[in-house]
Amino acid sequence: MIADFESLEIYPMTHEIDALIEDLVIANKILYNEGVVDGFGHISVRHPSLENRFFIAKSMAPGLVTAQDILECDFDGVVHDPQNRKSYVERFIHSEIFRARPDVNSIVHSHSASVIPFGVTSQRLRPICHMSGFLGSQTPIYEIRHTAGETSDLLINSQKLGKSLANILGSATVALMRGHGSVAVGTSIKQVVYRAIYTEVNAKLQLESMKIGTVDFLTDAEALATSAMADVHLDRPWALWKEKALSSHG
Numbered sequence: 001m002i003a004d005f006e007s008l009e010i011y012p013m014t015h016e017i018d019a020l021i022e023d024l025v026i027a028n029k030i031l032y033n034e035g036v037v038d039g040f041g042h043i044s045v046r047h048p049s050l051e052n053r054f055f056i057a058k059s060m061a062p063g064l065v066t067a068q069d070i071l072e073c074d075f076d077g078v079v080h081d082p083q084n085r086k087s088y089v090e091r092f093i094h095s096e097i098f099r100a101r102p103d104v105n106s107i108v109h110s111h112s113a114s115v116i117p118f119g120v121t122s123q124r125l126r127p128i129c130h131m132s133g134f135l136g137s138q139t140p141i142y143e144i145r146h147t148a149g150e151t152s153d154l155l156i157n158s159q160k161l162g163k164s165l166a167n168i169l170g171s172a173t174v175a176l177m178r179g180h181g182s183v184a185v186g187t188s189i190k191q192v193v194y195r196a197i198y199t200e201v202n203a204k205l206q207l208e209s210m211k212i213g214t215v216d217f218l219t220d221a222e223a224l225a226t227s228a229m230a231d232v233h234l235d236r237p238w239a240l241w242k243e244k245a246l247s248s249h250g
Contacts, residue, residue, distance in 0.1 A: 016048055021070050023189045024055055029245040030238075031108065032063030036196050041110040041181075043196075044094040045189055047072065054098055058085045075099045077159060089157045093183055096162030097169060104185040108196040111181035114203035119176035123210070125203060127218040132202035133226030134173045134195050141176045142168040154180045174199050190234045193241070 024045050031037045039061045047053035052075040057065045071087050072080045075095045079087050094107050118125040118139070125139040144152055147164040154177070156162050165183065169175040173195055174184045184199055186192030209215045218226065 028062040028065040030241040033245045037062045046105045092162030096166045100166040106192040112200040119178045130226040133223040
């Protein structure tokens with residue numbers, strides 16, 4: 001059990017929150033270990049009892065996150081931390097998606113390499129195998145120029161940009177960000193980690209398949225069925241990824 005969370009504004013401390021933060025820390029390490037994030041990227045989880053709050057790490061490399069690095073943030077992007085530590089500049093990705101999507105409890109933003117080409121070309125990212133049915137028939141692409149103009153640094157560093165990204169995401173599970181990366185959402189940490197990893201896996205498979213010939217993608221019905229199937233088995237890959245991450249990071 002993780003202890004010493006005095007820096008968090010959680011009253012009273014509960015076993016549920018202890019476990020949630022433990023999973024959030026492990027998720028950071030899994031995403032790094034599986035090649036979805038590197039020195040950049042982040043994952044958040046909705047606070048289970050305080051409305052309009054979520055947990056996210058301070059601004060640091062995901063693979064180095066510990067329980068003591070987890071901060072509390074609100075839906076306006078304000079960090080609530082007695083030590084006045086800073087979280088990620090792009091925390092507005094999380095705050096505005098949580099605000100817009102009550103069904104979402106966890107969010108991953110990453111720059112996984114194989115996904116990038118599908119945000120800058122006419123080729124759309126679509127589900128190619130039964131492990132990535134959650135992508136559905138269309139993966140929306142966020143074009144920051146439509147909101148920030150042509151001189152931005154592509155970062156979602158304000159409420160306005162976060163809201164525009166959330167609008168493009170809509171009810172989808174994944175949105176690509178032109179020239180930047182992607183965002184994945186889920187009802188739990190385990191689900192969003194699965195989706196972030198298999199978004200990258202699907203992108204690799206699609207890139208390879210397009211070299212060979214015309215790709216036979218999943219139908220909409222197949223995508224729905226396989227997505228539901230995968231959700232039943234989230235504990236299986238999570239256990240493996242967790243063990244690998246703990247072995248790698250000690």
